[in-house]
Amino acid sequence: MLNFGNITLDVFLKDYWQKKPLLIKNAFPNFVSPISAEELAGLSLEDEVESRIVIQKGNQDYELKSGPFDENFYGTLPEQNWTLLVQGMDRLIPDVGTLLEQFDFIPQWRLDDIMISYATTGGNVGPHFDHYDVFLLQAAGKRNWKLTSQDCELSNYIEGVDLRLMERFVVEDDYICETGDLLYVPPKWGHHGVSLTDDCMTWSIGYRTYKGLELWDSFGDYLAENNAFQTLYQDPNWQDSASGEITEGSWQQAKSLLQSALQDEDTLKRWFGRFATQLDQGAAQQLPEPLSEDEQSDIETLIDVLREAEGIVRDPVCRFAYLNEDRNVTLYINSAIWQDFDATPEFLQLLANQRRILQEDLTPHLDHAGNQKLLADLWQLQFFEILDAE
Known part of the structure; x- marks a missing residue:
């Protein structure tokens, strides 16, 4: 789990979560981004990837462009004051998705996705507020963040701009974030982050918001x-x-x-x-293709393979959760009450609690017939990947 520095996790959950911002310096010591700016730009050329570019042309003059982009488009951009944003990176790059394991102190079903931005010097998306919780991890370079709790209302927007930007922005906090720093921003807190370097990459770990x-x-x-x-x-x-x-x-x-x-x-x-556990439209379209009849194997063969594997990892698109009522566990996957095939309550909870289940945790559950049937069902749908032992 991430390093909370001078406070404990209990203090964070009690005093900060959905209440007030917190800057955690060096939350991820020696952090190295598994994706480069060039690779991020490459993803923005693909049709199935949601991407945007924001260009600041003047003090309150911003232009929003939506991807996919043409490779030649990047040659037309100014040297400074622009930002590329790519959504759903945890579903696209497995090494990005592993970061979510560091945030399991909040239930997984509350997570939305990881958005990654790359910005040149001066790049920003303008002063704005969101209705959801977000952790902002500085993955490379430096960014200046200014925050406010004032005037975070729908009436406080600049008219005639493609983005919903705050017209009045009274700075209450001012931070410089460097690689490995983490800034938590609760709902309805204005924030404005400006890149201070040409290699600025910020990961936004966003959470779902539910209106009444x-x-x-x-x-x-x-x-x-x-x-x-x-x-x-x-x-x-x-x-x-x-x-x-x-x-x-x-x-x-x-x-x-x-x-x-x-x-x-x-x-x-x-x-x-x-x-x-419902999927948004974009995520639903990214669900894996089920195995064809010719690709399927019998349960015995699958279990033999799992006994020799390093473990299993859940498909990053899928959303698992469970209800536990006096050890009567109900499993939910992708907005469906899932048939559990009389799997054990402990195994149902393990599947929902851990995105990655290693051999030592998986093996004790492989002899139970109900667990085997459930694994076969999920494998046929390709809801998990088998990790080969090295």
């Missing part, structure tokens, strides 16, 4: 999908009511009916497990 309306709509969709919540509305006592009046009793009856759905904890749990 999004939860409400998703729960309603789940109820409709499962033909649930068919209870009829019951009228109140209509004594002393006028023919055109919506009485307090009538809307209170509607309120009680809606509240009854929210009191069904079993339904809420099943819905939220699916909601928490």
Whole structure:
């Protein structure tokens, strides 16, 4: 896990998470980025990769360009004041995805992705705020970060700019981040990072954000999908009511009916497990191709291979989570309640808790028939990769 410096993890979770920013100097000592600026630019040429370039032309004049880009396009860029951003790098480069293991103090299903930016001197994306938590790892070069808690409202935007930039930005904190430093920024904190070098690379480890309306709509969709919540509305006592009046009793009856759905904890749990593991549209398109019938092997052969392997690693697109109720474990994968084939509760939790399961942790579970069937099912879907022993 990352080095929190002068504070403990407990202090961070209690006093900083979703409350206030924190700069952690040298959180990753001797950090070396596994991807270069040239390789990042190469990815931005590919159709299936989400990429953007932001060019600052004046004080409040920014231009946003969306990829994929042509190789010749980079030759037209100015020497300074531009930034390349590439989304979903943890799904594209395995060595980038391994960094997420350092952040497992927050449940994995809360993570969104890792975005990597490269900036020339002066490069930035403007002063802005987000509605989600983000860790900003300085992977190379230097960046100056300015932060504010003031005026982080939708009304505080510069009009006529491609990006949502804050018009008023009262600096409260001012930091210089060098390689290995980590800056945590909670939701609705304004931040403005400007590159101080021509080799500035910043990794943004972003977390999902859930608006109340999004939860409400998703729960309603789940109820409709499962033909649930068919209870009829019951009228109140209509004594002393006028023919055109919506009485307090009538809307209170509607309120009680809606509240009854929210009191069904079993339904809420099943819905939220699916909601928490749902893939966005881009990720869903990156799911691996299942094995064809000719490529599949029998369970015995698969288990023999796993006994000799270094371990397994989960496909980076897939989202695993579980609910544990008195050792009754329900596994969720990619917004589905997964058939567990009577796998052991310990194994279901292991699959969801660890992206990478090495041989020493995997072997104790390989003799159980239910675990074998589950592994065969996931292998057929290519939801994990087998690590060959060296």
